Amino acid sequence: MSFIKDYFFTVFIVGGGLYTLSAISAAVRFKKIRNILFSAGTAAILFSLLLRIYYYHPLMCLFQEPYIISFFTGIMTVFLFLASRNSGLFVYTGTITLILTLFLIFMPGDIYVSFRQTNSLFAHVYSFFSSFARACYLCAGAIAVRCIIKYREADTLRFSDNSIIANIIIAGYCLHSIGMFSGGLWSYAGWGTPVQWQSHIFLGMAGVWFFYSWFLHVKLSVNNRKPVLTYAALAGGILTFIFSYLPDTGKFNIPGIFQ
Amino acid sequence: MKIIRKTIEISGSMTFAKYLLGAITLVLFTGSLYYQIDNEIFIPLNYLGMFEWINTFGFENPAYTWWFLVFVLLMVLLGINTFACTIDRLLKIFSKFRNIKSIKSKIFLLAPHIMHFSFIVLMLGYFSLYAFGINTYNNILRPGISGILPGTEVKMEIKDHRFMIYSGEVNENFKGIHIDAEFDLSFTDNGKEVIKTTGLNSPCFYKGYSIHLADFNPKSARGMTKTVWANLTIRKNAGIPLFIAGVIIFVTGVFLYAASTIESGKDKLKDNRNKE
Numbered sequence: 001m002s003f004i005k006d007y008f009f010t011v012f013i014v015g016g017g018l019y020t021l022s023a024i025s026a027a028v029r030f031k032k033i034r035n036i037l038f039s040a041g042t043a044a045i046l047f048s049l050l051l052r053i054y055y056y057h058p059l060m061c062l063f064q065e066p067y068i069i070s071f072f073t074g075i076m077t078v079f080l081f082l083a084s085r086n087s088g089l090f091v092y093t094g095t096i097t098l099i100l101t102l103f104l105i106f107m108p109g110d111i112y113v114s115f116r117q118t119n120s121l122f123a124h125v126y127s128f129f130s131s132f133a134r135a136c137y138l139c140a141g142a143i144a145v146r147c148i149i150k151y152r153e154a155d156t157l158r159f160s161d162n163s164i165i166a167n168i169i170i171a172g173y174c175l176h177s178i179g180m181f182s183g184g185l186w187s188y189a190g191w192g193t194p195v196q197w198q199s200h201i202f203l204g205m206a207g208v209w210f211f212y213s214w215f216l217h218v219k220l221s222v223n224n225r226k227p228v229l230t231y232a233a234l235a236g237g238i239l240t241f242i243f244s245y246l247p248d249t250g251k252f253n254i255p256g257i258f259q
Numbered sequence: 260m261k262i263i264r265k266t267i268e269i270s271g272s273m274t275f276a277k278y279l280l281g282a283i284t285l286v287l288f289t290g291s292l293y294y295q296i297d298n299e300i301f302i303p304l305n306y307l308g309m310f311e312w313i314n315t316f317g318f319e320n321p322a323y324t325w326w327f328l329v330f331v332l333l334m335v336l337l338g339i340n341t342f343a344c345t346i347d348r349l350l351k352i353f354s355k356f357r358n359i360k361s362i363k364s365k366i367f368l369l370a371p372h373i374m375h376f377s378f379i380v381l382m383l384g385y386f387s388l389y390a391f392g393i394n395t396y397n398n399i400l401r402p403g404i405s406g407i408l409p410g411t412e413v414k415m416e417i418k419d420h421r422f423m424i425y426s427g428e429v430n431e432n433f434k435g436i437h438i439d440a441e442f443d444l445s446f447t448d449n450g451k452e453v454i455k456t457t458g459l460n461s462p463c464f465y466k467g468y469s470i471h472l473a474d475f476n477p478k479s480a481r482g483m484t485k486t487v488w489a490n491l492t493i494r495k496n497a498g499i500p501l502f503i504a505g506v507i508i509f510v511t512g513v514f515l516y517a518a519s520t521i522e523s524g525k526d527k528l529k530d531n532r533n534k535e
Contacts (some may be wrong), residue, residue, distance in 0.1 A: 055429055119438055120460040170520050174513045181506040189460045192471040192492040194502055197304040200294035207287035214280035221273055243291055
C-alpha cells in the first residue's frame, strides 16, 4: 500500500497538467474543452488530496493546506461559473488556481512524519476551514484584478462586481474565524495554550484576519461602487499569498517525474 | 453626561477602529518578518507570563521585540474602542427596537455587536491567560513515583496507562507506533483519592487545573526503550473559560452576520441590477 505515497503527488501534477491544458484551450477560445479540462483538473486535485488524507489518517499531513487551497480555488472557479455563467470570472479565478497549482508542483512543502497531536478533530477543522478561507481571499484578489482592468477601461465600477468580491471575502472571513478559533482549541487541548509561539505562520494568519476585519469596517463606511474596496481586495490577496500561503510551501525543486 | 457621551463617541468611533485595525495588521506582518529572523526570543512566551516576558526578553531585545510591545498597546486601544463602540451602538439600536417587529431583523441587527462583544471576551481571556495563573511544563511522571500538583499539597500518581497502536495498513512509517496514549492519574488530597484520565488532545481537569499530556514514552511498540513516562503540562487559568466562551459567542455572531449579509445582499443585488 505504500505506493499511495508515490501517487498522491503524481496525481497532483496530473491536475496541474489538466489546468495548463485548460488555460491553453481558453487562449484559443475552445470554451467547452476549457471547462471540461478544468473540471477534470479539479477532480484530479481532489483525488490527490483524498489519497493524501487517507495515507496519513488518523494523523494529519503537515503542510497540506496549499494542496487544499488549490482544490478550493478550483471548486470556487467552477461554482462561480455555474452560478453566473460569466467567463470573465472563470478566467481570473481559473488563472489564480493554475498559478497556485504550478507554484506548488515546483515548491512543495516538506512532508515530515506528522506529530501525534494532529490526531484531533480540531486540527482537521482548522486545516479545512483556514484553507477554504485563504482560497476565498485569493479568488477575491483575482476577481479584483479583473474589476480594476474593467474600471480603468470604463471609468466606473458595477455594483455587482464589488458585491461578488465583498461576498466572497465575507464568506472567507467567517471560515477564517472558525478555522482560527478551532486552531486555538486544538492548541489548548494539545499543549494547554491557545497560541503556540513556535512558528511565524500564526502571526501571518492573524495579520490576514485583522486585515479583513479592517476591510469589513471600510466596507461599512463606503459605497460599494468605490474602487477602494477593489484595491483593498487585491492587496488582501497579495498579503494572503505572502504571509499565509508561502510559509506552508517549500524550496524550489524539480519533481522526480520531470527529471 | 454630555462629556461622557462625547468621550464614548470619539473613543468608539469607526474611524478610530479602522486606523487601529490597519495598524495592527501592519504590526503583525512586521512581527512575522522579525519572527523569521529570530524566533528564540518569542518561544518563552509559551511558558512565561506576559509581564515577566516583557520585563526580561522584551526589554532586553527591543530591536526584535518592539513590534510586540506596540501590538499589545494597540490591542488595548482596540479593546477600549470596541467596548465604547458596542455600548454606543447598542444604546441606539435598543431605542429603535420598538419599531422593528421581526425577531429575525432584530437578531441580524445585533450580529456585528455579538461579534464585538465576544471579541472583548476573547481579549480578556487572552489577557488573563498571559498575565495570571499557574503554567508549569515538563512535569514528568512514572508509574510508582508520585509528584505534587504545583502550588498545592495534592499527590499525583500514574495508576494505569494504555497505548493505541496505529492499526492501518497504508502508511509504512506509522506501523507499530503509538499514535495515542491514556494515563489514569490519581490525585490524593487529605487522604481522598480521585482518578482522572488524561490523553493526547484530551486534558483532564481537577480543582481548576487542566492537565495536558504533552509527550509520553514508549512511542512505539517496537522501540528499544520500554520505560513508561508521561510528560505533563499543568495549567490553572481563568482565561481558558473566557477564551472558550468567546469562541462560541464569536462563531454564533459570525454565522448570524453571514446570514444577514446573504439576505440583504440578495435584495441590494436585485435593486442594483434593475438600476444597471
